[in-house]
Structure formats: C-alpha cells, structure tokens
Amino acid sequence: MEKKQNTLFVGALAKGLKLLRAFDESHTDLSLSDLVQRTGLDKSAVQRLANTLHVEGMLDKDPVTRRFRPSHAWLQMAYAYYWSDPLIARAMPRLIELSQHLGETVNLAELSGDHIVYVTRLPCKRTQFAATLPGRRLPAISTAAGRVILSTFGRDEWEQAARTGPLISMTPRTMLDRADIEALIEKAAGEGYSVSRDQMILNEIAVAAPIRGMDGRAVGAVQCSISAHTWDEDSIATQIVPLLQDTANSISPGAFRS
Amino acid sequence: MEKKQNTLFVGALAKGLKLLRAFDESHTDLSLSDLVQRTGLDKSAVQRLANTLHVEGMLDKDPVTRRFRPSHAWLQMAYAYYWSDPLIARAMPRLIELSQHLGETVNLAELSGDHIVYVTRLPCKRTQFAATLPGRRLPAISTAAGRVILSTFGRDEWEQAARTGPLISMTPRTMLDRADIEALIEKAAGEGYSVSRDQMILNEIAVAAPIRGMDGRAVGAVQCSISAHTWDEDSIATQIVPLLQDTANSISPGAFRS
C-alpha cells in the first residue's frame, strides 16, 4: 500500500474502512480469512481491525461461525445521511404523492462522481430485489436519471461524461455505444426528461426528470420505473412525463424555465 | 478515554468511528471544531482523522464552508446491509404487496439491543419526515413492533426488557408506566399482534405482527402505521390484523402454530 499522504493521514483508519468496504451484495458475511483475501491486508492487522469494529458495534460476529456481518449501525449511517441531505426532506412528500398517483415505482437519484445513487426508493410493484434498495450505484450514463442530470450541465461536461464514464452491460440490450449515449443526453437536454428501455432489467422502462438547483444545474432526478408490458410510448408521454416533471419542479428550490 | 482492550484494539480506528457517529439527525454537517466538541478528541487528532475520512470518501467537505457532511458512501453501507440481512429479500416483495393492498404505510422492524430499527419503510401517505426513513431507532418497549417481538421471547426476557429498557417521551401520551407496558407485551403474546396509539406521533396508530424464526422467537416484525382519523378498533381488527399476520407468517422461514 503506497502512502497516500503524510502526517495528516491515519493509515489505521483507512484500513478499517477498507474492511467495511469488503462487504457488498455478493459478500454479505466474511470470515477473518475472507477479509484477509479481500483487503490484501495482513492477517494480524485484519484480526485487530475486525475486532475493533466488532467491539465498536460496526460488525456483528456470529458466535458459532465466527463470521462478520454488517450491523444495524450501517443503517443508522444511512439515517444520518438522510437528514444531512437537504434534498430528501423536500422530496419525500412529493415522491410519495407521485408514487400513489401513478401506482408505479418512484425513485430519487443523485449524481455521485460518474455514477448515480438511488437515494430513496418507493417500490409499488414486485421487481428485481436490487431495484428496491436505496444506496444502489449505477453508471450514470447508462441510466435515464444520470442522463437527465448530466444534460443540465452543458455540452462540455456531458460530452466528457459520455466519453469517459464507466459502462457495464447489465442486459443483452444495454447500450454500449458512447455516441448513441451522447445523443440521448442531448435529446434529454432539449426535452427536459429522459427515457431508457431494457438497460438494467429487461422489459423495464425508466423515465426521469431533473431536479434543478438555483443555478439550473440538476441536483438530482425523479425517476419512475415501469413495465414495458403495461405502458407504451404515448401513454408515457401523456400520463407519466408531465406528472414526473411537475414533481421534479416542485422539489427544485428555484423555479427556472419550467 | 480509557483503554478498552489491549493489543487487539486499534484506537485510531475507534476514534475515526467516533467521528462518524458524531453525525445524526440534529447534527447534519459539522465543522472541524464542532467535531472536536462532539467527540471530545484533540483538535489535531480530529484534523487528521477527518481528513482521512474525507480522502477515503466517507465524508464530503464543503470547499467554501469547510464543513464535513456524510457522503453517499453512507448509503452504500446501507445497501450492503440490505444484502447481508437474509430477512430483507424474503420480506420485500410481501411488504410491497401488503402496502399496495392496504394503501397504508408498511414497515419492517428488527430488534437491536433494547431498541428497534426500522429496516425497510414503504410510506404510502404523507407523514412526519422521520417516519419515512429507514435506519431509525426507537426504544423497543415503546413501539408496537418492539413489543410483539419481545412477546415471543418468553416472560422472563420481556419482563426484564419492560423493567430496564429505555423509555423516552415523544408525545404527551407516550406511555411511561413500565407495568402498563409489560401488560401490553403479555397481551401481544396472547394475541399475536400489538397495537399502539399516539406513542411516537399523535393520532398515529401502529399495528405490528411478529415474523417468527424456526425456534418461534421473532426475528423481526411487520408493522403498519395508520391514522386514527380513518381507522377504528373494529376496522383494524378485521381489515388490518389478518393481512398483517398473513404477511408476517409468509415471511417466516418455518410455519409455526400459525
């Protein structure tokens, strides 16, 4: 491990965080040696760090299998986050209203580097498990929400995002051509919303509208996930998009060019 | 700070976690000196630890105010938690179904020490902001969910909980008499569900049913929050309780005495 910085960087803390990050959707509970493998740290170090995290209540330890698991503290962190992000309190009541009106799943997304994060999710229909969980990250340019957000940033910025942003194929139809993606962002900039099909889940359509800050740049997006079996292009344009945009605008602090 | 343990306890990591815990609903963004105050740590230590957390992406830093805020990583931790807790994947589809059937807010709660944690929330109506956020902790014995869970643990355990568990007054009607609370738990044990009124929010009624593990002890509870204006005792008993219990039972791994 290369020293990141000196004197104001606490390596031991960084290593501890590395342990926490070793847990993800496909690594839900880890033994001591799993942690050693995943972090690349020394066995002794992992032993001490994991023990500390356990004592401090950040990791649960199964007394029989001796495996570590995320504790409820991980949810409390999210709780603290929700209070710290001023968008949430503004958005929540409107999102609830929207989801009840539409009877469809509604999400709040924010940009985080070159990914989007689903901050709040209000699932109304059965769907893929991952699609019901807040905190999920997806490559920004692969999602309707990411593209509408980028579309408010101006051509230079979205061009760069479209050309350098990460792309992973989730379905056989995931769009991987960066020029096509750039065109979609441009389209979103003109229309004020974006639609995607079959990108993350087959037969799933996502529609997203930007929540603009005072300067016109999006601070997030309201997104709606619907089934391609029950909605077609027309019904989306007439029944979903207007409500979605109204909701997004009502969340925006300043009212800008509608 | 007293040394907690020796040789397998990493103090620097523990202090870092202390910084993270300094953020909560009423402390959403903290300056360096705020952190010093809240943690009781040395200024230099906080400086280094906060910087580390920032570099590692756990804290966002406002470039102008220099204040720290929880980052999106805090949500990712919740995401990892959701995958690690086997109850979530089982419960989610059923909770969605239930919330759509009832048209009312449905929550999944788990016991965490002497508190309950709302793990998943599916708000269907406008309500208090805090009541829409997962990760919220409440004193177990003050909530319907906590009481049904405890009621499955046997008299000895629930007695102790009722007598020693934390209690805070959230509304003028919050029940503070431990004997009354114990009686409610006993009632819940007999009926297989629990109801509470005006405990956390005025005019709010909570109904909860236990999700039992293979051994009969509850591993969580399905809870429903409704308005006292639209529901009365009878309609709750006939329309809510059965559905709630069915849902809870369908989530339970083993089928026990219904």
Next chain:
DNA sequence: GGTGTCTGTATTGCATTATGATACAGATCG
C-alpha cells in the same frame, strides 16, 4: 483414528505511526 491443513486466537519485541503541542493564516467581529 491418527495426520495434515485449514481455521480463529493469543502473545511479544520492534519501529512505524499516530500523537498533541505549537506556530501560521484567513476569516469574522467588535
């Protein structure tokens, strides 16, 4: 039922690393 190889746990001496005092700088205030 031994023998080998996995685990997770405990101990110890050494030097790396975190420490906290200090000094500097940029605000905001009176």
Next chain:
DNA sequence: CGATCTGTATCATAATGCAATACAGACACC
C-alpha cells in the same frame, strides 16, 4: 485594526499499531 475565532501545516517524541510467531480447535482425508 487589534482580538478571537476559525482551518491548516509542521515536527519531535513515544505510544501504538505492526507482523512474525506460537497455540488451539475443527474438519477432512486417507
């Protein structure tokens, strides 16, 4: 324009986290 807050940077000291050990229990494999 001093005074007092901030946040930032530097540095010598020793305390603290380190990694090499050795130990113990579980499992599997002849």
